[in-house]
Amino acid sequence: MTDNVIHVNELRKIYKIGEIEVHALDGVSFSIERGEVISIMGPSGSGKSTLMNLLGCLDHPTDGSYILDDEEVSELDDDQLAGIRNRKVGFVFQSFNLLPRATALANVELPMRYAGQVPDRRKRASEALESVGLADRVHHRPTELSGGQQQRVAIARALVNNPSILMADEPTGNLDSKSGKEIMELLLNLNKEMGTTLIIVTHDPRISEQTQRIIRLVDGKIAEAAA
Amino acid sequence: MNLGQAIIEALESVSSNKLRSSLTILGIVIGVGAVIAMLAVGNGAQETITGSISGIGSNLLFVFRGNQTEELSHVEPLTLQDANALLDQFQAPSVDKVAPILSDNLQVTYGGEKTNPTVYGVTSSYKDVRNYSMSEGEFITDEQNLGRASVVLIGVDVADKLFGRRDGLVGETIRVEGQPFRITGVLVSKGGGSFGSEDNVIMVPFSTAQARLMRRNRDSVDTIFVSVLEPELMKQASDEISQILRERHRTSIGADDFTVFSQDDFVATAKTITGVLTIFLGGIAGISLLVGGIGIMNIMLVSVTERTREIGLRKALGARKKDILIQFLTESSLLSLLGGIIGIGLGWLIAFIVGRIAVASGTPFNPVVGVDAIILATVFSTAVGLFFGIYPANRAANLQPVEALRYE
Numbered sequence: 001m002t003d004n005v006i007h008v009n010e011l012r013k014i015y016k017i018g019e020i021e022v023h024a025l026d027g028v029s030f031s032i033e034r035g036e037v038i039s040i041m042g043p044s045g046s047g048k049s050t051l052m053n054l055l056g057c058l059d060h061p062t063d064g065s066y067i068l069d070d071e072e073v074s075e076l077d078d079d080q081l082a083g084i085r086n087r088k089v090g091f092v093f094q095s096f097n098l099l100p101r102a103t104a105l106a107n108v109e110l111p112m113r114y115a116g117q118v119p120d121r122r123k124r125a126s127e128a129l130e131s132v133g134l135a136d137r138v139h140h141r142p143t144e145l146s147g148g149q150q151q152r153v154a155i156a157r158a159l160v161n162n163p164s165i166l167m168a169d170e171p172t173g174n175l176d177s178k179s180g181k182e183i184m185e186l187l188l189n190l191n192k193e194m195g196t197t198l199i200i201v202t203h204d205p206r207i208s209e210q211t212q213r214i215i216r217l218v219d220g221k222i223a224e225a226a227a
Numbered sequence: 228m229n230l231g232q233a234i235i236e237a238l239e240s241v242s243s244n245k246l247r248s249s250l251t252i253l254g255i256v257i258g259v260g261a262v263i264a265m266l267a268v269g270n271g272a273q274e275t276i277t278g279s280i281s282g283i284g285s286n287l288l289f290v291f292r293g294n295q296t297e298e299l300s301h302v303e304p305l306t307l308q309d310a311n312a313l314l315d316q317f318q319a320p321s322v323d324k325v326a327p328i329l330s331d332n333l334q335v336t337y338g339g340e341k342t343n344p345t346v347y348g349v350t351s352s353y354k355d356v357r358n359y360s361m362s363e364g365e366f367i368t369d370e371q372n373l374g375r376a377s378v379v380l381i382g383v384d385v386a387d388k389l390f391g392r393r394d395g396l397v398g399e400t401i402r403v404e405g406q407p408f409r410i411t412g413v414l415v416s417k418g419g420g421s422f423g424s425e426d427n428v429i430m431v432p433f434s435t436a437q438a439r440l441m442r443r444n445r446d447s448v449d450t451i452f453v454s455v456l457e458p459e460l461m462k463q464a465s466d467e468i469s470q471i472l473r474e475r476h477r478t479s480i481g482a483d484d485f486t487v488f489s490q491d492d493f494v495a496t497a498k499t500i501t502g503v504l505t506i507f508l509g510g511i512a513g514i515s516l517l518v519g520g521i522g523i524m525n526i527m528l529v530s531v532t533e534r535t536r537e538i539g540l541r542k543a544l545g546a547r548k549k550d551i552l553i554q555f556l557t558e559s560s561l562l563s564l565l566g567g568i569i570g571i572g573l574g575w576l577i578a579f580i581v582g583r584i585a586v587a588s589g590t591p592f593n594p595v596v597g598v599d600a601i602i603l604a605t606v607f608s609t610a611v612g613l614f615f616g617i618y619p620a621n622r623a624a625n626l627q628p629v630e631a632l633r634y635e
Binding site: 053056058059078079082083085086087091093097099101102110111113114115157161 | 232239240243536537540541542543544545546547548549550627628629632
């Protein structure tokens with residue numbers, strides 16, 4: 001039996017806009033193995049953002065089942081989902097989403113604040129920053145960092161709680177090609193070293209070709225799930 | 228997330244937008260300052276008034292014409308005969324001395340100077356009943372009263388006004404309503420009192436006042452002062468007086484056409500009045516606190532909107548509703564608590580200045596900032612922050628992470 005970190009079955013998301021029902025995700029099923037590097041691709045309106053939100057436990061599916069790390073999460077309430085996100089999901093956003101007033105260290109500490117009692121919070125945060133190569137930028141604020149460095153802080157923040165999956169939404173979208181390349185290298189390296197499952201949402205084929213598998217979405221359905 | 232961290236984050240957030248935070252706080256500062264100052268002034272007024280009433284004398288009863296609570300069709304005036312009847316040892320054994328008086332504000336002149344003091348027509352017993360003493364001369368005697376003598380005692384305010392000095396005045400002649408009166412004594416200063424200054428007075432014999440200065444029906448009097456043998460007998464004396472007057476006026480039960488008042492009654496009445504005044508002033512001040520609270524709500528709503536993405540991010544990182552709620556409630560309470568603390572200082576300052584102005588203008592008046600007022604203001608201002616923070620914080624806590632993250 002394979003070790004699946006994610007198992008999705010007939011997952012649906014229907015938005016109601018006035019009288020019209022929009023089937024953003026129309027019954028998708030797939031599994032992702034632990035440690036895999038996956039990219040989700042598709043044109044805009046294909047449902048890839050919806051899928052990312054559901055996989056990241058940011059939203060409730062209308063129907064279907066989603067097992068994350070052996071736990072059925074499709075029926076959980078808002079606060080339970082918050083707990084799952086805190087423990088099992090790391091997020092890397094296109095626009096970094098760092099707290100502008102907080103230092104790199106404080107930004108990385110943030111997920112641990114919501115995790116309850118975490119010993120050595122500061123030490124773990126500095127180690128995470130070290131692992132993304134920012135040991136000398138610990139006390140800098142986001143405005144004092146370059147885009148690539150800011151994204152590294154965001155990656156450290158995503159990994160600090162040892163999540164089961166790392167969700168990256170266009171992680172290189174706001175970066176120049178050099179820093180973008182470095183960030184991709186870093187993500188792939190961390191995947192190799194720590195074995196964290198990496199899911200990248202992108203429309204950039206140069207990104208997706210570096211992943212082991214591509215899930216292509218068209219009109220809320222999986223068009224192709226090839227190796 | 229524990230409360231300590233929440234407070235640190237709130238402090239960071241408040242201090243990161245200093246101008247906005249201080250303007251928001253200003254609303255609360257003014258509100259709390261006004262409440263504290265008004266309560267202090269109200270309490271001070273109460274203490275000053277009750278203090279001066281307590282100086283009247285603890286064994287003194289006042290008998291007035293009329294009834295404060297009942298609407299009566301016929302009110303018999305109090306008369307000299309009523310006053311004399313109260314001296315009956317058998318019907319009123321608790322009564323010591325009785326002093327009927329007439330009073331009016333009349334013009335008094337000396338040379339080119341003139342003034343309008345309160346003129347009392349008194350008998351010799353008034354001196355003991357009211358505890359007057361003389362700095363020179365003698366009090367009005369029974370002989371002067373019988374002879375309707377044109378003599379007058381003057382208070383120090385009148386002396387200052389007419390003569391510019393307080394001694395060597397016995398033998399001078401002043402005019403009351405144009406009629407000459409010879410000064411036979413100067414009263415020792417009693418200081419400010421509850422019935423205006425007790426020094427801005429002159430006294431003439433009762434019969435003289437009755438015959439020449441204040442026309443009244445028959446033998447009617449304005450007030451009867453009664454001194455009681457012992458302070459413990461006040462209630463009893465009051466009952467005895469009421470009984471005698473009821474018989475004399477033939478009033479039906481519960482329809483007395485007179486009122487017997489003691490110092491305690493005055494104090495109670497004054498306390499009621501100043502209490503209402505304090506509540507009234509405090510209420511008005513409270514409105515400004517309310518306005519300050521609305522200011523906080525306004526700013527918190529703006530803050531929630533501005534930080535929608537941040538809220539979304541925090542939720543993505545695992546913040547529960549409760550965490551976001553606490554974060555924003557801490558921030559709004561902190562704003563109003565800061566405002567409350569500064570406001571207490573401001574209110575204290577205002578009360579102090581009001582006290583100084585009052586003293587400078589001759590009224591001994593000491594505003595009292597009580598611990599109760601400080602606690603009230605602190606608790607109330609924090610409660611205002613909490614209350615007006617609830618709506619914005621709830622809005623933040625209920626944001627959906629997906630939409631919040633997408634917000635531009």
